Amino acid sequence: MNTNLAKYLAPGHSTCAGCGIPAIVRTVLEATKDPVIVVNVTGCLEVTSTLYPYSAWKVPYIHSAFENGGATAAGVAGTIKAFRRRNKIPAGKKIQVVVFAGDGGTYDIGLQSLSGALERQHDFLYVCYDNEAYMNTGGQRSGATPYGADTETTPSGKQSFGKREKRKDLMSIVVAHHLKYAAQANVAYLPDLKKKAEKAFEMEGPRFLLVLQPCTNLWKYATSEYVNIGKLATETNFWPLWEYLDGKYKINWATEKPKPIEEFLKTQGRFKHLFKPGNEHVIAEMQKEVDENWRRLMNLAEVD
Protein backbone atom coordinates (compact mmCIF):
# COMPACT_ATOMS: atom_id res chain seq x y z
CA MET A 1 0.00 0.00 0.00
CA ASN A 2 1.19 3.51 -0.82
CA THR A 3 0.82 5.18 2.59
CA ASN A 4 1.39 8.64 1.11
CA LEU A 5 -1.57 8.28 -1.22
CA ALA A 6 -3.73 6.47 1.32
CA LYS A 7 -3.65 9.37 3.77
CA TYR A 8 -7.34 10.20 3.35
CA LEU A 9 -8.94 7.24 1.59
CA ALA A 10 -7.40 3.87 2.39
CA PRO A 11 -7.54 0.70 0.26
CA GLY A 12 -9.96 -2.02 1.26
CA HIS A 13 -12.86 -0.19 -0.35
CA SER A 14 -14.86 -2.21 -2.83
CA THR A 15 -14.97 -0.01 -5.93
CA CYS A 16 -14.95 -2.17 -9.06
CA ALA A 17 -11.56 -3.21 -10.40
CA GLY A 18 -10.40 -0.40 -12.68
CA CYS A 19 -12.62 2.35 -11.21
CA GLY A 20 -11.28 5.90 -11.29
CA ILE A 21 -13.28 7.34 -8.38
CA PRO A 22 -10.62 6.70 -5.68
CA ALA A 23 -8.03 8.47 -7.85
CA ILE A 24 -10.33 11.53 -8.03
CA VAL A 25 -10.90 11.56 -4.26
CA ARG A 26 -7.21 11.17 -3.43
CA THR A 27 -6.07 13.77 -5.97
CA VAL A 28 -8.59 16.36 -4.76
CA LEU A 29 -7.89 15.84 -1.04
CA GLU A 30 -4.14 15.79 -1.64
CA ALA A 31 -4.40 19.35 -2.94
CA THR A 32 -4.88 20.87 0.51
CA LYS A 33 -2.95 20.86 3.78
CA ASP A 34 -5.97 22.10 5.75
CA PRO A 35 -8.10 19.68 7.76
CA VAL A 36 -11.03 18.40 5.70
CA ILE A 37 -14.56 17.23 6.45
CA VAL A 38 -16.00 15.04 3.72
CA VAL A 39 -19.69 15.00 2.90
CA ASN A 40 -20.63 12.11 0.65
CA VAL A 41 -23.84 11.76 -1.28
CA THR A 42 -25.34 8.32 -1.87
CA GLY A 43 -23.66 6.74 -4.83
CA CYS A 44 -20.88 4.38 -5.85
CA LEU A 45 -18.29 6.06 -3.63
CA GLU A 46 -20.51 5.91 -0.56
CA VAL A 47 -21.58 2.27 -0.86
CA THR A 48 -18.10 1.03 -1.67
CA SER A 49 -16.08 2.97 0.91
CA THR A 50 -18.28 2.36 3.95
CA LEU A 51 -18.98 -1.37 4.06
CA TYR A 52 -19.84 -2.13 7.69
CA PRO A 53 -17.84 -2.64 9.89
CA TYR A 54 -15.05 -1.10 7.81
CA SER A 55 -14.66 2.49 6.71
CA ALA A 56 -11.98 3.38 4.18
CA TRP A 57 -12.10 7.04 5.28
CA LYS A 58 -9.42 8.45 7.51
CA VAL A 59 -11.01 11.91 7.63
CA PRO A 60 -14.28 13.02 9.27
CA TYR A 61 -17.00 11.80 6.94
CA ILE A 62 -20.77 12.27 6.77
CA HIS A 63 -23.24 10.47 4.59
CA SER A 64 -26.84 11.57 4.88
CA ALA A 65 -28.88 10.90 1.76
CA PHE A 66 -29.01 11.06 -2.02
CA GLU A 67 -30.63 14.44 -2.44
CA ASN A 68 -28.99 16.65 0.14
CA GLY A 69 -25.24 16.87 -0.40
CA GLY A 70 -25.48 20.64 -0.72
CA ALA A 71 -27.68 21.01 2.36
CA THR A 72 -25.44 18.77 4.49
CA ALA A 73 -22.36 20.72 3.41
CA ALA A 74 -24.20 23.97 4.20
CA GLY A 75 -24.92 22.63 7.69
CA VAL A 76 -21.29 21.65 8.27
CA ALA A 77 -20.02 24.99 6.97
CA GLY A 78 -22.56 26.78 9.18
CA THR A 79 -21.43 24.81 12.22
CA ILE A 80 -17.81 25.76 11.57
CA LYS A 81 -18.89 29.39 11.34
CA ALA A 82 -20.80 29.18 14.63
CA PHE A 83 -17.88 27.47 16.40
CA ARG A 84 -15.59 30.17 15.11
CA ARG A 85 -17.86 32.85 16.54
CA ARG A 86 -17.66 31.13 19.94
CA ASN A 87 -13.87 30.89 19.66
CA LYS A 88 -13.99 27.09 19.58
CA ILE A 89 -11.99 27.17 16.33
CA PRO A 90 -9.05 29.60 16.07
CA ALA A 91 -9.70 32.45 13.65
CA GLY A 92 -6.75 31.67 11.36
CA LYS A 93 -7.49 27.94 11.00
CA LYS A 94 -9.23 27.03 7.78
CA ILE A 95 -11.32 23.87 7.64
CA GLN A 96 -12.32 22.60 4.23
CA VAL A 97 -15.74 21.11 3.61
CA VAL A 98 -15.66 18.85 0.55
CA VAL A 99 -18.68 17.16 -1.01
CA PHE A 100 -18.22 14.11 -3.21
CA ALA A 101 -21.24 13.20 -5.27
CA GLY A 102 -21.99 11.23 -8.39
CA ASP A 103 -23.87 12.55 -11.39
CA GLY A 104 -27.19 11.14 -10.13
CA GLY A 105 -26.81 12.98 -6.84
CA THR A 106 -25.78 16.16 -8.62
CA TYR A 107 -27.47 16.50 -12.02
CA ASP A 108 -30.82 15.08 -10.90
CA ILE A 109 -31.67 14.19 -7.31
CA GLY A 110 -29.39 16.63 -5.50
CA LEU A 111 -29.77 19.57 -7.87
CA GLN A 112 -32.09 21.67 -5.72
CA SER A 113 -29.96 21.24 -2.62
CA LEU A 114 -26.77 22.04 -4.56
CA SER A 115 -28.46 25.08 -6.10
CA GLY A 116 -29.57 26.34 -2.69
CA ALA A 117 -26.13 25.92 -1.16
CA LEU A 118 -24.45 27.66 -4.11
CA GLU A 119 -26.90 30.54 -4.00
CA ARG A 120 -26.46 31.03 -0.23
CA GLN A 121 -22.70 31.22 -0.86
CA HIS A 122 -21.71 28.65 1.77
CA ASP A 123 -18.02 27.91 2.09
CA PHE A 124 -17.54 24.47 0.51
CA LEU A 125 -16.08 22.61 -2.43
CA TYR A 126 -18.44 20.37 -4.40
CA VAL A 127 -16.84 17.61 -6.47
CA CYS A 128 -19.06 15.67 -8.85
CA TYR A 129 -17.59 12.50 -10.32
CA ASP A 130 -19.58 12.00 -13.48
CA ASN A 131 -19.84 8.43 -14.76
CA GLU A 132 -22.89 9.35 -16.81
CA ALA A 133 -25.52 7.06 -15.21
CA TYR A 134 -26.82 5.62 -11.92
CA MET A 135 -24.12 3.01 -11.55
CA ASN A 136 -24.70 2.24 -7.89
CA THR A 137 -28.06 0.67 -8.79
CA GLY A 138 -26.97 -1.05 -11.98
CA GLY A 139 -26.80 1.51 -14.77
CA GLN A 140 -29.99 3.49 -15.25
CA ARG A 141 -29.93 6.67 -17.33
CA SER A 142 -29.35 9.98 -15.57
CA GLY A 143 -29.39 13.61 -16.69
CA ALA A 144 -25.69 13.17 -17.42
CA THR A 145 -26.08 10.23 -19.81
CA PRO A 146 -25.13 11.32 -23.33
CA TYR A 147 -27.41 11.13 -26.36
CA GLY A 148 -27.38 7.71 -28.02
CA ALA A 149 -26.04 5.74 -25.03
CA ASP A 150 -27.40 2.31 -24.24
CA THR A 151 -28.34 1.98 -20.54
CA GLU A 152 -30.63 -0.30 -18.55
CA THR A 153 -33.55 2.11 -18.90
CA THR A 154 -32.74 3.31 -22.43
CA PRO A 155 -31.91 -0.02 -24.09
CA SER A 156 -30.94 -0.01 -27.75
CA GLY A 157 -32.77 -2.30 -30.15
CA LYS A 158 -35.02 -2.32 -33.16
CA GLN A 159 -37.18 0.54 -31.87
CA SER A 160 -34.55 2.58 -30.09
CA PHE A 161 -31.01 3.84 -30.55
CA GLY A 162 -30.49 4.38 -26.81
CA LYS A 163 -31.03 7.62 -24.93
CA ARG A 164 -32.99 10.14 -27.03
CA GLU A 165 -32.34 13.20 -24.90
CA LYS A 166 -29.18 15.26 -24.74
CA ARG A 167 -27.04 15.56 -21.65
CA LYS A 168 -27.92 18.33 -19.23
CA ASP A 169 -25.47 21.23 -19.36
CA LEU A 170 -24.72 21.22 -15.64
CA MET A 171 -21.72 23.53 -15.83
CA SER A 172 -23.89 26.33 -17.23
CA ILE A 173 -26.43 25.78 -14.45
CA VAL A 174 -23.68 25.97 -11.82
CA VAL A 175 -22.01 29.03 -13.37
CA ALA A 176 -25.39 30.79 -13.41
CA HIS A 177 -25.22 30.88 -9.58
CA HIS A 178 -22.55 33.62 -9.70
CA LEU A 179 -20.01 31.54 -7.88
CA LYS A 180 -16.31 32.31 -7.93
CA TYR A 181 -14.82 29.14 -9.33
CA ALA A 182 -16.09 26.19 -11.37
CA ALA A 183 -14.07 23.80 -13.48
CA GLN A 184 -14.50 20.78 -15.69
CA ALA A 185 -11.79 18.13 -15.29
CA ASN A 186 -11.12 14.53 -16.24
CA VAL A 187 -9.72 11.66 -14.16
CA ALA A 188 -7.35 10.79 -17.02
CA TYR A 189 -5.59 14.14 -16.44
CA LEU A 190 -4.71 13.96 -12.74
CA PRO A 191 -2.16 16.84 -12.70
CA ASP A 192 -4.80 19.13 -14.23
CA LEU A 193 -7.36 17.97 -11.65
CA LYS A 194 -4.90 18.58 -8.82
CA LYS A 195 -4.13 22.09 -10.07
CA LYS A 196 -7.84 22.90 -10.20
CA ALA A 197 -8.42 21.49 -6.72
CA GLU A 198 -5.49 23.51 -5.34
CA LYS A 199 -6.92 26.65 -6.88
CA ALA A 200 -10.36 25.90 -5.46
CA PHE A 201 -9.05 25.21 -1.94
CA GLU A 202 -7.41 28.63 -1.79
CA MET A 203 -10.73 30.40 -2.30
CA GLU A 204 -13.71 30.95 -0.06
CA GLY A 205 -17.37 30.51 -0.81
CA PRO A 206 -18.88 27.83 -3.02
CA ARG A 207 -16.63 26.14 -5.57
CA PHE A 208 -17.45 23.38 -8.01
CA LEU A 209 -15.52 20.68 -9.88
CA LEU A 210 -17.07 18.37 -12.46
CA VAL A 211 -14.83 15.38 -13.13
CA LEU A 212 -15.40 12.81 -15.86
CA GLN A 213 -15.12 9.27 -14.53
CA PRO A 214 -15.32 6.46 -17.11
CA CYS A 215 -17.17 3.47 -15.70
CA THR A 216 -16.18 -0.09 -16.65
CA ASN A 217 -19.67 -1.46 -15.98
CA LEU A 218 -21.84 0.99 -17.87
CA TRP A 219 -19.47 2.13 -20.58
CA LYS A 220 -18.46 -1.52 -21.10
CA TYR A 221 -14.74 -1.68 -21.67
CA ALA A 222 -11.84 -3.69 -20.22
CA THR A 223 -10.96 -2.83 -16.60
CA SER A 224 -7.50 -1.60 -17.59
CA GLU A 225 -8.70 1.19 -19.88
CA TYR A 226 -10.17 4.07 -17.88
CA VAL A 227 -7.22 6.39 -18.49
CA ASN A 228 -7.16 5.78 -22.26
CA ILE A 229 -10.90 6.27 -22.63
CA GLY A 230 -10.89 9.37 -20.46
CA LYS A 231 -8.14 10.84 -22.64
CA LEU A 232 -10.15 10.11 -25.81
CA ALA A 233 -13.13 11.97 -24.32
CA THR A 234 -11.03 15.12 -24.12
CA GLU A 235 -9.13 14.57 -27.37
CA THR A 236 -12.42 14.36 -29.29
CA ASN A 237 -13.72 17.52 -27.53
CA PHE A 238 -16.51 15.42 -26.02
CA TRP A 239 -15.24 16.51 -22.58
CA PRO A 240 -13.17 19.70 -22.86
CA LEU A 241 -11.04 20.75 -19.90
CA TRP A 242 -11.92 24.28 -18.89
CA GLU A 243 -12.46 26.53 -15.91
CA TYR A 244 -14.49 29.53 -14.90
CA LEU A 245 -12.98 32.08 -12.53
CA ASP A 246 -14.53 35.43 -11.62
CA GLY A 247 -16.58 35.69 -14.79
CA LYS A 248 -13.76 34.58 -17.10
CA TYR A 249 -13.61 31.30 -19.00
CA LYS A 250 -10.37 29.54 -19.79
CA ILE A 251 -9.77 26.40 -21.83
CA ASN A 252 -6.99 24.27 -20.31
CA TRP A 253 -6.39 21.82 -23.12
CA ALA A 254 -6.99 22.22 -26.85
CA THR A 255 -5.79 20.68 -30.06
CA GLU A 256 -5.78 21.97 -33.64
CA LYS A 257 -7.16 18.69 -34.90
CA PRO A 258 -9.68 17.10 -32.54
CA LYS A 259 -10.27 13.40 -33.20
CA PRO A 260 -13.67 12.43 -34.67
CA ILE A 261 -16.21 11.35 -32.04
CA GLU A 262 -16.19 7.77 -33.43
CA GLU A 263 -12.72 7.28 -31.94
CA PHE A 264 -14.25 7.74 -28.48
CA LEU A 265 -17.49 5.87 -29.19
CA LYS A 266 -15.94 2.73 -30.64
CA THR A 267 -14.00 1.99 -27.45
CA GLN A 268 -17.22 1.38 -25.50
CA GLY A 269 -19.92 -1.28 -25.50
CA ARG A 270 -22.65 1.24 -24.65
CA PHE A 271 -22.24 2.81 -28.12
CA LYS A 272 -21.72 -0.45 -30.05
CA HIS A 273 -25.21 -0.30 -31.61
CA LEU A 274 -24.45 3.08 -33.20
CA PHE A 275 -22.09 1.40 -35.67
CA LYS A 276 -24.88 -0.80 -37.06
CA PRO A 277 -26.44 0.30 -40.36
CA GLY A 278 -29.30 2.73 -39.87
CA ASN A 279 -27.81 4.51 -36.87
CA GLU A 280 -25.36 6.73 -38.75
CA HIS A 281 -27.55 9.76 -38.06
CA VAL A 282 -27.03 9.33 -34.29
CA ILE A 283 -23.26 9.60 -34.63
CA ALA A 284 -23.65 12.58 -36.97
CA GLU A 285 -25.92 14.24 -34.42
CA MET A 286 -23.40 13.58 -31.62
CA GLN A 287 -20.57 15.05 -33.68
CA LYS A 288 -22.73 18.11 -34.37
CA GLU A 289 -23.46 18.53 -30.66
CA VAL A 290 -19.77 18.20 -29.75
CA ASP A 291 -18.78 20.78 -32.38
CA GLU A 292 -21.49 23.20 -31.28
CA ASN A 293 -20.52 22.93 -27.62
CA TRP A 294 -16.89 23.47 -28.48
CA ARG A 295 -17.68 26.54 -30.57
CA ARG A 296 -19.78 27.98 -27.76
CA LEU A 297 -16.97 27.39 -25.30
CA MET A 298 -14.42 28.98 -27.65
CA ASN A 299 -16.61 32.07 -27.90
CA LEU A 300 -16.84 32.33 -24.11
CA ALA A 301 -13.17 31.71 -23.46
CA GLU A 302 -10.39 34.22 -23.55
CA VAL A 303 -7.34 33.36 -25.59
CA ASP A 304 -4.13 33.42 -23.59
Add this chain to the structure above:
Amino acid sequence: MSEDWKNIEEGAVIKHDPKKSPKTGDWRYMKPKVDKKACVGCGMCFGHCPEAAIDYDDERKADIDYDVCKGCGVCATVCPQKAIKIVSSS
Protein backbone atom coordinates in the same frame (compact mmCIF):
# COMPACT_ATOMS: atom_id res chain seq x y z
CA MET B 1 -30.09 14.75 34.93
CA SER B 2 -29.84 17.34 32.23
CA GLU B 3 -26.38 16.03 31.27
CA ASP B 4 -27.60 12.47 30.61
CA TRP B 5 -27.47 12.86 26.87
CA LYS B 6 -23.69 12.95 27.08
CA ASN B 7 -23.66 9.25 27.98
CA ILE B 8 -25.44 8.18 24.84
CA GLU B 9 -23.30 5.81 22.84
CA GLU B 10 -22.15 7.11 19.48
CA GLY B 11 -23.64 4.18 17.62
CA ALA B 12 -23.34 5.59 14.13
CA VAL B 13 -19.67 6.50 14.33
CA ILE B 14 -17.32 4.07 12.62
CA LYS B 15 -13.59 4.69 12.89
CA HIS B 16 -11.10 3.65 10.25
CA ASP B 17 -9.52 0.42 11.40
CA PRO B 18 -7.11 -1.31 9.00
CA LYS B 19 -7.62 -4.61 10.86
CA LYS B 20 -11.22 -4.69 9.61
CA SER B 21 -10.23 -3.93 6.04
CA PRO B 22 -11.27 -6.56 3.49
CA LYS B 23 -8.33 -8.00 1.59
CA THR B 24 -9.42 -6.99 -1.89
CA GLY B 25 -6.43 -8.84 -3.34
CA ASP B 26 -8.55 -11.98 -3.46
CA TRP B 27 -10.67 -10.42 -6.24
CA ARG B 28 -7.74 -10.78 -8.58
CA TYR B 29 -7.67 -13.28 -11.43
CA MET B 30 -4.95 -11.57 -13.44
CA LYS B 31 -1.80 -10.32 -11.80
CA PRO B 32 0.29 -7.28 -12.75
CA LYS B 33 4.03 -7.97 -12.51
CA VAL B 34 6.68 -5.25 -12.51
CA ASP B 35 9.77 -5.86 -14.60
CA LYS B 36 12.19 -4.21 -12.18
CA LYS B 37 14.84 -3.81 -14.88
CA ALA B 38 12.53 -1.89 -17.21
CA CYS B 39 10.86 0.24 -14.49
CA VAL B 40 12.40 3.71 -14.28
CA GLY B 41 10.52 4.69 -11.11
CA CYS B 42 8.57 7.56 -12.67
CA GLY B 43 5.53 6.94 -10.48
CA MET B 44 2.96 7.33 -13.28
CA CYS B 45 1.09 4.24 -12.10
CA PHE B 46 0.83 5.38 -8.45
CA GLY B 47 -1.92 7.96 -8.79
CA HIS B 48 -4.03 6.06 -11.29
CA CYS B 49 -4.07 2.80 -9.32
CA PRO B 50 -7.57 2.65 -7.79
CA GLU B 51 -6.27 0.93 -4.66
CA ALA B 52 -3.17 3.08 -4.10
CA ALA B 53 -1.43 -0.30 -4.08
CA ILE B 54 1.83 0.79 -5.72
CA ASP B 55 4.78 2.36 -3.91
CA TYR B 56 8.56 2.50 -4.29
CA ASP B 57 10.66 -0.43 -3.14
CA ASP B 58 14.18 0.06 -1.73
CA GLU B 59 15.60 0.61 -5.22
CA ARG B 60 13.00 3.23 -6.21
CA LYS B 61 11.12 0.84 -8.49
CA ALA B 62 7.38 0.27 -8.52
CA ASP B 63 6.29 -2.31 -5.98
CA ILE B 64 2.74 -3.70 -5.93
CA ASP B 65 0.92 -4.61 -2.72
CA TYR B 66 -0.91 -7.81 -3.67
CA ASP B 67 -3.00 -7.73 -0.48
CA VAL B 68 -5.17 -4.99 -2.00
CA CYS B 69 -4.45 -5.12 -5.77
CA LYS B 70 -7.64 -6.15 -7.60
CA GLY B 71 -5.75 -6.91 -10.81
CA CYS B 72 -7.53 -4.37 -13.01
CA GLY B 73 -4.43 -3.71 -15.12
CA VAL B 74 -4.61 0.10 -15.19
CA CYS B 75 -0.95 0.28 -14.09
CA ALA B 76 0.14 -1.75 -17.12
CA THR B 77 -1.82 0.54 -19.44
CA VAL B 78 -0.41 3.81 -18.09
CA CYS B 79 3.21 2.67 -17.74
CA PRO B 80 5.26 4.64 -20.32
CA GLN B 81 8.03 2.00 -20.23
CA LYS B 82 5.65 -0.96 -20.62
CA ALA B 83 7.40 -2.36 -17.56
CA ILE B 84 4.26 -3.89 -16.04
CA LYS B 85 2.97 -7.12 -17.57
CA ILE B 86 -0.32 -8.79 -16.76
CA VAL B 87 0.11 -12.49 -16.08
CA SER B 88 -2.28 -15.22 -15.02
CA SER B 89 -2.79 -15.24 -11.25
CA SER B 90 -2.42 -18.98 -10.74
